[in-house]
Amino acid sequence: xxxxxxxxxxxxxxxxxxxxxxxxxxxxxxxxxxxxxxxxxxxxxxxxxxxxxxxxxxxxxxxxxxxxxxxxxxxxxxxxxxxxxxxxxxxxxxxxxxxxxxxxxxxxxxxxxxxxxxxxxxxxxxxxxxxxxxxxxxxxxxxxxxxxxxxxxxxxxxxxxxxxxxxxxxxxxxxxxxxxxxxxxxxxxxxxxxxxxxxxxxxxxxxxxxxxxxx
Numbered sequence: 001x002x003x004x005x006x007x008x009x010x011x012x013x014x015x016x017x018x019x020x021x022x023x024x025x026x027x028x029x030x031x032x033x034x035x036x037x038x039x040x041x042x043x044x045x046x047x048x049x050x051x052x053x054x055x056x057x058x059x060x061x062x063x064x065x066x067x068x069x070x071x072x073x074x075x076x077x078x079x080x081x082x083x084x085x086x087x088x089x090x091x092x093x094x095x096x097x098x099x100x101x102x103x104x105x106x107x108x109x110x111x112x113x114x115x116x117x118x119x120x121x122x123x124x125x126x127x128x129x130x131x132x133x134x135x136x137x138x139x140x141x142x143x144x145x146x147x148x149x150x151x152x153x154x155x156x157x158x159x160x161x162x163x164x165x166x167x168x169x170x171x172x173x174x175x176x177x178x179x180x181x182x183x184x185x186x187x188x189x190x191x192x193x194x195x196x197x198x199x200x201x202x203x204x205x206x207x208x209x210x211x212x213x214x215x
Contacts, residue, residue, distance in 0.1 A: 001019070001053060001054055003051070004049055005029075006197065006204055007194065008196060008198065009049055009050070009163075010104070010160050011063040015063050016028070018190070021155075021190040022077050023077070024070070030200055032204035033048055034112070050063055085147045089147060090153075093157075096156035100163060102126050102129045107168070109122065109126065137178060141181050142177065144185070154181075154185060157178075165182065166201075
């Protein structure tokens with residue numbers, strides 16, 4: 001299999017962690033959705049990551065779809081619990097993925113958009129959404145793993161929090177439960193085998209926000 005995308009992305013990394021959890025071997029194409037947009041479109045017409053090319057040549061996009069396919073085809077190591085825990089797992093996963101999405105959008109506004117073209121109202125809205133998701137998750141993260149075993153919710157939350165800790169630490173703030181959960185995740189073998197890559201982030205054009213531009 002081939003995984004397309006960079007390991008600073010919480011979505012690409014989540015898929016990589018899932019692949020390692022399931023014991024899958026894969027090749028990685030470290031392409032940027034900005035720098036390598038045309039090349040990414042060869043795998044996904046939207047030019048978005050992650051993309052997973054299967055052994056059959058079929059292509060899956062979207063981290064949620066990929067994680068679900070991996071679980072469905074490898075039930076012995078499924079990250080999706082059954083029974084009463086399923087609802088809670090899906091709730092945390094959904095908010096964690098939305099958190100990652102809004103955090104990535106916020107970085108796009110502040111890092112890639114010229115200052116004179118930024119929309120302060122849009123930035124404020126994204127900040128409110130990021131803070132709201134973090135507060136909601138902080139109130140619900142009491143243990144690590146969240147539900148007695150590693151689940152897709154841990155993958156989504158762990159990758160989102162590490163993304164914020166690396167790129168937007170001020171926004172993550174003092175949220176001890178989320179930080180404890182992140183530390184636990186990063187010590188799991190599947191996470192350790194697919195580490196966040198600051199080098200790939202910088203190579204793709206990321207840089208810290210200038211102090212004077214921080215909302």
